[in-house]
Amino acid sequence: MYLYRISNDTKRSNLTFKDMARIPKIGEKLTEKERFCLDAYLFNGDNLDLAYVMSRNNPYQGSRENLHRLALRWLRSPDVKAYVEEKRVIIADKVEKKFSVPEQNAYREKEDIVRELNILADITKDPKQKTEILMKLADLQQMKKDPVEETEDNTVHYYLPLTCHKCSLYIANKRKTEKEGE
Structure with missing residues (x-):
């Protein structure tokens, strides 16, 4: 995504090669231990607190609530945030390349899309984005069910009207009036 962090007041066009060499690369300010813990966090997002504790040199001795606050603050720091976003983009690109082969894109089936x-x-x-993707997934899975329902009932039923003398309501009413007349 971004190779170099540039402050807002500096424009990329005004930078020389020497200036570019002095600009720290994303994640360069992080220690090796922090980068390793962030990589572990990317693969299992539930372990943010553990990643924070493991990235520190000294053991943490405070409360769990405070630990979670510190971990979230660490995750929102500019260097960590930039590193995580860069790695997420790299992982997404690798997944996209792995699962979308150009010749398969022309004739995809519903199972592949799902x-x-x-x-x-x-x-x-x-x-x-997650909500939109899940809604599209639900729509697609509903589309799977629709053709099955259409193929099951293709028969057309025709009902002919009854004549009055064969109608059960007419016969019941006639019997009732005959009983009342007696």
């Missing part, structure tokens, strides 16, 4: 949407739903962290 599988890819499930993978995208697992990868996506943005709630709006």
Whole structure:
């Protein structure tokens, strides 16, 4: 995504090669231990607190609530946030290359689309995108059921009207009036 972090007041066009060499690369300020813990967090997002504790040199001795707050603050710090976003893009690109082969894109079947949407739903962290993907997935799975229902009942039923003398209501009413007349 971004190879170099540039401050807002500096334009890329004004930078020389020497200036570019002085700009730190994304994740360069992080220690090796922090990068390793962040990589582990990317593959299992439930272990943010554990990743934070493992990335520190000294053991944590505070409360769990405070630990979670510190871990979230660490995750939102600019260097960590940039590193995580860069790695997410790399992982998404690798998954996209692995599961979408150009010759398969022309004739995809519903099962392939469902599988890819499930993978995208697992990868996506943005709630709006995840909701849209899951809605499309639900629509597609509903489409699977529709052709089955259409093929089951293709017969057309014709009902002919009854004459009055054969109608059960007419016969019942006639009997009732005959009983009342007696």
